[in-house]
Each structure stands twice: as C-alpha cells, then as structure tokens.
Amino acid sequence: MPRSGSVLLFLLTTWLGFWGIPSEAQPIRVSDTSGLTHESAFGKPDTNQIRALLELGKKRLRPSYTRKANRDSALLFFRRAETLSARIGHRKWLEESQCLQGIAYLLDSNWPKGKAYFMKVVRERQERGDKAGEIRALLRMATTIFCDDCQENRVALERALALAREIGDRSQEMLILMEMGYQDFQLHTGDTKEAETKAQQVMAIQTQIGSKPLTRAYHELADGSVYKTPTEYGYLSNAYYFLSDISQARGDLNQKLFYILKVVRDAEESGQPDELDYAYYRLGNAYYELGQFDKSVVYYHKSLALSRKKGVFLVQMALANRMALTLLRQGKPREALRFLQDVVRKDLPYTYEDVLLLAQSFGACYDGLKQYSVAEMYYLRSVAWSDEVTSGFQYSAWRKISQFYVAHGQFEKASPYLTQLLAVPGKKIIPSHRIEVHWMRFKVDSAQGNYLSAIRHYQKYKTLNDSVFNVAKSKQISQLSIQYETEKKDQDLKLKGQAIQLLTEKSLLQQNQLRQATYIRNGIFAGAVLLILLLGLGFKGYRVKKHINQLLEAKQVEINRQNHALQHIVKEKDHLLIDREQLLTDKDRLLEEREWMLREMHHRVKNNLQIITSLLHSQGSFLKDKEAFAAIRESQNRVHAMALIHQKLYQADRLSSIPMNDYTREIVDYLINSFDRADIRREFNVDPIDLDIAFAVPLGLILNEAVTNSLKYAFPKGRIGTLRIEFKEEGPKIYRLVIADDGIGFPADLNPNLSRTLGMSLIRGLSEQIDGTLRITQTGGVQITLRFFEDKAPRIPA
Missing domain, CATH: 3.30.565.10 (Histidine kinase-like ATPase, C-terminal domain)
Structure with a gap:
C-alpha cells in the first residue's frame, strides 16, 4: 500500500467487504460458483438459483486487472434475484438482493438510488423491531464507499451509533466509532483531533470488553455461512490499529510502530494467534515505512505463511504489492516482476485501488530493469485508473509518476503532477510525502532556471524535514525495534535454557561480575570521550567566533580609513562616493555572512550534540547496571538541554x-x-x-x-x-x-x-x-x- 492515508482506506475497504461484497481479501466462505452459467441461473425459483444469481452479480461488481467492473450487468442479476425471492417469500434473500443493488448504485456514486434500496431494508427491520438488524444495514450502507465528502455516511453512522448504545451492543458501538473516526479524516480535511477522540472512546470500550475473543462477532449470512468482523480479535487490537493509523496520518512513524508492536506482542503471548497474519502484515508495513526492508520482508513472509495455512487471505493484494516493492528495495527487480506476474495470472477479483497499485508496482519493476518506456506506460496507466478511486490514491498516482520523471530528468513531464500535488490542502497528504514533493519541486525548478521558486521549496523542505524527522524520533524508533527483537530472543533463550543447563551457579556469578565490570569500564570510557568531545566543540566554536570578529574588525578599520579620506578629497568626490558605497555594500554582505555563519555554527553544534546523545543512547542500550544506565540517561538529558538552545538560536530571527x-x-x-x-x-x-x-x-x-x-x-x-x-x-x-x-x-x-x-x-x-x-x-x-x-x-x- 502507498505511504499516504491509504492504510485507513485499506481498513475501510476490508471492512466494506465484511458487510457485503465478498472478495479474496475477506474471510467469507461461500460455495464455489465458477461453474455457474446464465442458463443455470434461471429456472425453477429456489434458494440455490437465487444464490447463483447473486454470486454472478457480485463477480461483476469488481474489476479484473484488465477490465473495469460491469455494474449494469450486476444489477440485472440482483433484480432477478429480488424478483425470485419475493415470489417464494424468502425474506433474507430479498433483503440481500436489495442491499446488493444499493451497493452497486453507491459504487457508481448514485447516492439517491443506492440509499433508497438500503432504506427498504432499514424500514423492514424497523417494522419488526429488529434494532440489531437495522444497525447492520446502516453500517453496510455507510461502509460501502469511502468518498471524500460523504455526509450521508455520517448520518447513517450516527443513527447506528444511537441504536447500538440503546441496545447495549458495545462491540458494534466500538466498530461504529472507529468507522466515524476514519471518516473524520475526510470530513475534516485530515485533522486527527476528531479521530483521536473516537480512538479514546474505542480504547475505553475495548478495555471494558476485555482481552477474550468476542464470539458474537461471528455473523450469519443469508445462505447460512458465517463471516468474521474485526471485533473477533481481542487484546485491544482494534483500538491499537486505529491509533496506529492516526499516528501515520500525523507522520509519527515512531508512535505507529509502538501500537503495531503492542498488537503483535499481545497476539503472540495470548495463545490465540488468529490475527497474527494481519498483525505481521501491519508490522512489515511499519518497518517498510522506516526503510528497514530486511525486517519488513521477514514479516511479510510470516503473514503469507499463516494466511496460506488458514486458507484465508485478508490482505493478499496489498501484501503482493508490498512484497514486490520490498524486493525492489533489496535490488531484486526480476524476482519482484515474477512475483507480480504470478499474482496477476491467478485472475483474482480486484478493487480499483488494487489495480492502480499493481500498475505502479509493475512500473517500478520495469524501471529497475531499465526498461523505461514500459515503466512509463504502467505509471501512466496508474494515473488513468486514479479517476476511479478516492483522492488519497489519486495523490499516490501523481506522486509516483513524479518520482519516475524526476529520477530520469524529465522535469517538464513531472511539473504538472507536482503542481497538482502542491495545490492539495496541507493535511490531505502526510508530512513525509509533502516533504518529498517540495524536494522534487526544488529539483524541477532548479533545472528549469526558476531559482527563486526553487529556493522557496528548498526552505519548506528543510523546515518540514527538521520538524518531522529528527534524531530523537529516530532514536525512539530504533529503541522500540531493539526492545521487541530483544524480547523475542530472550523468549527463545528461555525455552532452550529449560532443556539445557550447561552452566553452574558459580560460573554464572563469575560471568555476571565480569560483565558488570566491563559495563562500568565502558561507561567511564564513554564519559571521558563525551567530555573530550564537548571540550573540542567548545574550543572550535570559540575559534570560529574569534576569527569572524577579527575579520569584521579589520573590515571596519578599512571602512573608517576610507571615510576619513573622503573628507579631504573634494575634487574626486564622485569617484570616492562610489568607492564608499561599495565598501558599505561589502560591510552589509559581511554582516550577513557573519549572521549566516553564526546560524550554521549553532546548527552544527546542535547536530553534534544530538550525535553525542545518540552515542550515549547506543552505549546505554548495552548496560545492565541500573546506576550506570541512569548516569548515561541523565547525561543525555543535559546534552539535550544544551542542544535545544542551539536549535532555537538557528531557527529564530534572534541569534x-x-x-x-x-x-x-x-x-x-x-x-x-x-x-x-x-x-x-x-x-x-x-x-x-x-x-x-x-x-x-x-x-x-x-x-x-x-x-x-x-x-x-x-x-x-x-x-x-x-x-x-x-x-x-x-x-x-x-x-x-x-x-x-x-x-x-x-x-x-x-x-x-x-x-x-x-x-x-x-x-x-x-x-x-x-x-x-x-x-x-x-x-x-x-x-x-x-x-x-x-x-x-x-x-x-x-
């Protein structure tokens, strides 16, 4: 999946399937309909015939890799199923036929007709006093499409929320709040405040429900089979996934990794590993975002192995896309291309988002193979498909083709796509991608000779880059990853240690004493190195400042001498006035250079102090002695206090x-x-x-x-x-x-x-x-x- 808000869209797309449209990405078990024909779908009206009609229609709701969906054809099958259901008086199949017709119209952005079909079902449930059924129908309507500004979705969700609270269904209330939170990203232009409020409410409900799986999360379909909603998974996974997506939208990859690792740990320790395939997929995504591709491919393989074992592929299309991109990052374009070709040969049902992402992945593979004309064709195909999807995926298509053109020096072709991206409201694109857009715009403007515009975009790039990706966050991300991997290794060693005990208590004590002495010695050495570095930095700063002052003093003496000479030379006034103005110009330039040098000095001092902080952190991660570790951490805090001074100096107007x-x-x-x-x-x-x-x-x-x-x-x-x-x-x-x-x-x-x-x-x-x-x-x-x-x-x- 792309690194924009598409994580949210993916969850919603998956959830949409849980409420009505079966696909390879959803765990819905239905009978095989591969042998159905138009003739077998018409005949004696019974439930098998109705089911066959619905399955034929549902196959036409989704596109293949080479053709678009045929929803007009799907509607013909759904209407025939509705007629037959009414004839035999089968209420469940009648409502299912009406809901699928509503879905077909909603997917074509025909809200009046789509809503009308769903409201038939809602009114039927109201007449029977079936509030739980009314909730399911409203949710199915609200989650069918995820558009940029769907107020109708909001109205349906608010009604469903009121009903869930009325009947005390906490699991449904939690799901509705999560859906409302995701849609807040769209209705409030990417603002995470409203979504975070919903996340806290979800967390509170999930805590009350407890850590056991929720059996009522299994729902019966009209044909008697069952499917599972995300509420099946306990251990606060729903709330943590929700919070991780909010962190992604904020550009806080550290916090995102924290929440995903929390889900993985809980699932591994619970003895109920049913959700580990999806959890490993999300963890692989988190490592991919951080550029740790070796780790990401490990967890993608784990996710794929568990999915194959279960026979349920929750994220097959998304996983295929990410696996290919990870192989490309590892310098394996041919292997990535073969992987994608194998996926496409299976002729699975896709979403338009899947087709767009697969086109981008094919483009990246051919780019890696240096077949640039073929790669360009696939990137242009992804742009063409972007008209069928929501704005988040459209922005992804523009960004990917811009990357391709800029990387190959085709700046004229990249320019219109970058202009479109820069016109998008700020919160619609996550910070890391907006940083990249400003960097590409800087390169394009520089190549085209638009230097003032290039400078402005470079300044925006630096400002955003310093605010989002700083040393502190990188340190925290590394710490989270190291902590998780260390815990995993400790668990493995513990299991092995129960079977094999090779050391006596005396030898263990001696090893601990030796290790403690080593840590203390290393801590003392690190402190000495830190002191030497601080003294060196201070002396270097003093020398630079002294040199600048000497230059300024020498120039001031020269200016004074010239001014004195001007008072005595009247006949050459015009010529000397020109010299005097030139000297004043030089003075201003030197003052500006002095200010720039001071800013650069503060910036470099700040960076050096942050490097020292990282060194202390790296040293501390190997310490077992609590006092030594506390001393290292306090030294980090002192260095941070000084680094913060220099950061504020170079960022502010005052020096x-x-x-x-x-x-x-x-x-x-x-x-x-x-x-x-x-x-x-x-x-x-x-x-x-x-x-x-x-x-x-x-x-x-x-x-x-x-x-x-x-x-x-x-x-x-x-x-x-x-x-x-x-x-x-x-x-x-x-x-x-x-x-x-x-x-x-x-x-x-x-x-x-x-x-x-x-x-x-x-x-x-x-x-x-x-x-x-x-x-x-x-x-x-x-x-x-x-x-x-x-x-x-x-x-x-x-």
Missing part, C-alpha cells in the same frame, strides 16, 4: 537570546517523556522573557537537574503529583526562577545545601556562575528558588 517560555516547556516535556511519567501534572507560569544565551544555558541545566531530581525521587511507586515552573521578571533585568513539586521531599538526614551529589553540586555551581541567590525549602514538597540580575555577565568557573 543571541532564547524565548524562555517555550524553552522551559520543551525541557520539562522532554524529561517527563524520558522518564515515562505522563501522569505527572505540569503547571507553567512563565513570563514572555528572552534571555541572553550566557544566562539561558545555565538556567536550562539547572531546570534539567531540578526536574530530573523531582521525577526520580519526589513521586515514588507511581505516586501522582504536580510540577510547578515559575519564571518572573521582578524588576528591570531582575528575574526569579521557581521549580517546585508536591512530592515526598528530601530525606530527613539530607541537607540540600550541603549535599555533594552531582545534581545538587551542578545546581549550586551554575547558580554561582550567574551570581544568583539560591534558596531550597521544603513545605509540602521541595521548592528551589533562584534570583539573579541579567545585566551582570555570568562568571566562568575556574
């Missing part, structure tokens, strides 16, 4: 002052996330104060140490409390910083003013550096108050 309101909030939020204490409440009372970097750095480190101490010691054993941060200007250049918590306070035998711990020593040392007055009190918790005067330059400790 020497920091907005403390945003800075304090970001430090506190980062620490709370780092210690996984989202239950701690935060109260901010920070004036809009901009501080010089010489004061902002010590204050940021003081804030880091104080909040770290509160999170570590003030709220033990899951205790909930409040962190209060206050930063006020009490007079001209006179400031007061207060960091307080309502926790358990210091131990009775600890004097904070005499404590020699690293954290308290840093707080006292940094307070002295800025000539501040530090006061630490304990009344209902701990309160640290620091007053200082900004005009006085901070003292550098000896």
Whole structure:
C-alpha cells in the first residue's frame, strides 16, 4: 500500500467487504460458483438459483486487472434475484438482493438510488423491531464507499451509533466509532483531533470488553455461512490499529510502530494467534515505512505463511504489492516482476485501488530493469485508473509518476503532477510525502532556471524535514525495534535454557561480575570521550567566533580609513562616493555572512550534540547496571538541554537570546517523556522573557537537574503529583526562577545545601556562575528558588 492515508482506506475497504461484497481479501466462505452459467441461473425459483444469481452479480461488481467492473450487468442479476425471492417469500434473500443493488448504485456514486434500496431494508427491520438488524444495514450502507465528502455516511453512522448504545451492543458501538473516526479524516480535511477522540472512546470500550475473543462477532449470512468482523480479535487490537493509523496520518512513524508492536506482542503471548497474519502484515508495513526492508520482508513472509495455512487471505493484494516493492528495495527487480506476474495470472477479483497499485508496482519493476518506456506506460496507466478511486490514491498516482520523471530528468513531464500535488490542502497528504514533493519541486525548478521558486521549496523542505524527522524520533524508533527483537530472543533463550543447563551457579556469578565490570569500564570510557568531545566543540566554536570578529574588525578599520579620506578629497568626490558605497555594500554582505555563519555554527553544534546523545543512547542500550544506565540517561538529558538552545538560536530571527517560555516547556516535556511519567501534572507560569544565551544555558541545566531530581525521587511507586515552573521578571533585568513539586521531599538526614551529589553540586555551581541567590525549602514538597540580575555577565568557573 502507498505511504499516504491509504492504510485507513485499506481498513475501510476490508471492512466494506465484511458487510457485503465478498472478495479474496475477506474471510467469507461461500460455495464455489465458477461453474455457474446464465442458463443455470434461471429456472425453477429456489434458494440455490437465487444464490447463483447473486454470486454472478457480485463477480461483476469488481474489476479484473484488465477490465473495469460491469455494474449494469450486476444489477440485472440482483433484480432477478429480488424478483425470485419475493415470489417464494424468502425474506433474507430479498433483503440481500436489495442491499446488493444499493451497493452497486453507491459504487457508481448514485447516492439517491443506492440509499433508497438500503432504506427498504432499514424500514423492514424497523417494522419488526429488529434494532440489531437495522444497525447492520446502516453500517453496510455507510461502509460501502469511502468518498471524500460523504455526509450521508455520517448520518447513517450516527443513527447506528444511537441504536447500538440503546441496545447495549458495545462491540458494534466500538466498530461504529472507529468507522466515524476514519471518516473524520475526510470530513475534516485530515485533522486527527476528531479521530483521536473516537480512538479514546474505542480504547475505553475495548478495555471494558476485555482481552477474550468476542464470539458474537461471528455473523450469519443469508445462505447460512458465517463471516468474521474485526471485533473477533481481542487484546485491544482494534483500538491499537486505529491509533496506529492516526499516528501515520500525523507522520509519527515512531508512535505507529509502538501500537503495531503492542498488537503483535499481545497476539503472540495470548495463545490465540488468529490475527497474527494481519498483525505481521501491519508490522512489515511499519518497518517498510522506516526503510528497514530486511525486517519488513521477514514479516511479510510470516503473514503469507499463516494466511496460506488458514486458507484465508485478508490482505493478499496489498501484501503482493508490498512484497514486490520490498524486493525492489533489496535490488531484486526480476524476482519482484515474477512475483507480480504470478499474482496477476491467478485472475483474482480486484478493487480499483488494487489495480492502480499493481500498475505502479509493475512500473517500478520495469524501471529497475531499465526498461523505461514500459515503466512509463504502467505509471501512466496508474494515473488513468486514479479517476476511479478516492483522492488519497489519486495523490499516490501523481506522486509516483513524479518520482519516475524526476529520477530520469524529465522535469517538464513531472511539473504538472507536482503542481497538482502542491495545490492539495496541507493535511490531505502526510508530512513525509509533502516533504518529498517540495524536494522534487526544488529539483524541477532548479533545472528549469526558476531559482527563486526553487529556493522557496528548498526552505519548506528543510523546515518540514527538521520538524518531522529528527534524531530523537529516530532514536525512539530504533529503541522500540531493539526492545521487541530483544524480547523475542530472550523468549527463545528461555525455552532452550529449560532443556539445557550447561552452566553452574558459580560460573554464572563469575560471568555476571565480569560483565558488570566491563559495563562500568565502558561507561567511564564513554564519559571521558563525551567530555573530550564537548571540550573540542567548545574550543572550535570559540575559534570560529574569534576569527569572524577579527575579520569584521579589520573590515571596519578599512571602512573608517576610507571615510576619513573622503573628507579631504573634494575634487574626486564622485569617484570616492562610489568607492564608499561599495565598501558599505561589502560591510552589509559581511554582516550577513557573519549572521549566516553564526546560524550554521549553532546548527552544527546542535547536530553534534544530538550525535553525542545518540552515542550515549547506543552505549546505554548495552548496560545492565541500573546506576550506570541512569548516569548515561541523565547525561543525555543535559546534552539535550544544551542542544535545544542551539536549535532555537538557528531557527529564530534572534541569534543571541532564547524565548524562555517555550524553552522551559520543551525541557520539562522532554524529561517527563524520558522518564515515562505522563501522569505527572505540569503547571507553567512563565513570563514572555528572552534571555541572553550566557544566562539561558545555565538556567536550562539547572531546570534539567531540578526536574530530573523531582521525577526520580519526589513521586515514588507511581505516586501522582504536580510540577510547578515559575519564571518572573521582578524588576528591570531582575528575574526569579521557581521549580517546585508536591512530592515526598528530601530525606530527613539530607541537607540540600550541603549535599555533594552531582545534581545538587551542578545546581549550586551554575547558580554561582550567574551570581544568583539560591534558596531550597521544603513545605509540602521541595521548592528551589533562584534570583539573579541579567545585566551582570555570568562568571566562568575556574
């Protein structure tokens, strides 16, 4: 599937099938109709004949790979089935025939007729007082198509939700809320707030239902067979899939991976692995989005193996597309092409989305084989098919053909598709794809000589790229993946260890002691390396700044000399005025270069500090000693506080002052996330104060140490409390910083003013550096108050 909001569309397409249109992607068991003919479908009116008519009609609702759906023909079969059902008085088949006619009209975007057929069924259920049946009919109508702005869908869902709550059917209520959440993406132009609200409601219901599979999720069809809705799966999978799709729409691939791994773990540990085929498919997609193709293909193979074993292929078309793309990423275009050709030869029923994606995959295969004209033909075919699908897939077709043209230098052909993509509302395309569009537009404009436009798109590309894909998120994604793989390996080792015990208790103890000594030695070495790197970065920054100042001073002397000479040379006034203006122009240019160099310096310092953070994280992942690991994590937090200073400097218009309101909030939020204490409440009372970097750095480190101490010691054993941060200007250049918590306070035998711990020593040392007055009190918790005067330059400790 493409990386846009198509994950949501895929779920809805699958769910649509659960309510009415059988396909290879849905676990519906019906009799084989391959031998049916038009003649066998007409004759003595009985249920077998009606079923045959419906099956013939349903085959024409979907396209094949080479031809479009024939819904006019499908309607003829459905109408004949309706007539026969009415003649023999079979109510179930009559309603099924009417629903399928409604589906055929809805798929052709004929809402009045489609709704009219469904309302026949709804009114029949209302007359019988069958509220559960009315819910199913309304859901079937609302999930038949997923258009860009279907208010009729919303009305039907709201009615179904009210009925589900009236009869107390929590599983149906959960499904309806998820569907409403998915459609909120369309009705609210991709805004995830409404959808997230629905997700929380789904999570609450799923938690109440419990972790056991829901047997009432099996529903009987008119022919007596059954099919399964997603509510069959327990372990909060529905809610987590929903939240993962919301994270995808936000561009937060880290959070998406978190939710999918949660589903996989629960399914593996539950002893009920029925949904593992779909869970592995979703996990393979998550790794594919992150560029970890070796892992993605492993889980795709697992999904395919489980699907074949069950005989049910929930995601066969989507899986085939992703498998081919993954093989291409691994540099295997011929293998990918053979895989796709085998899929197409099976002549399976497709959706229009399937056909579009298969055309793109064929295009990518031929591109990899350097058969560019054939590849272009397939990409153009996907654009042609995009008229039959929703806007999300249409954007995918435009983006893929743009990638192809830009990659081969055909900028003129790519330009109109990029123009269409840039005209799409911002939230209709996920951030990672919008970043790519700006990058391609930059390359096209540069090649065509539109340099001003190219610069604007490059700036947008950089801004979006820095905001979405930063080192912190990459670190978290790696941590999630490593954690899952480590847990899997630990489970395997545990099973093997039960059968084979090769080590005595004495040898195990010796190995643990040796390993602990190694970790401590590595931690000390890492700390020394970190210190050397920090000193090197500081010295390099000082040398660069000193060199820039020397250049500016030399140029200023030259300007002054020229100005003095102009006062004494009247006869050559015109010529000297030109020289003077040229020198002033040079001065402005140098000032601009100085500002650019300062920005670049801050940017590089920030990047270097983030690299140090990543090194510390990598070192920490191998530590078993809790104290060593805690020391590494606290060092990460200190480096992050300094890196945040330089990030804000190069992103802001000012190069020497920091907005403390945003800075304090970001430090506190980062620490709370780092210690996984989202239950701690935060109260901010920070004036809009901009501080010089010489004061902002010590204050940021003081804030880091104080909040770290509160999170570590003030709220033990899951205790909930409040962190209060206050930063006020009490007079001209006179400031007061207060960091307080309502926790358990210091131990009775600890004097904070005499404590020699690293954290308290840093707080006292940094307070002295800025000539501040530090006061630490304990009344209902701990309160640290620091007053200082900004005009006085901070003292550098000896």
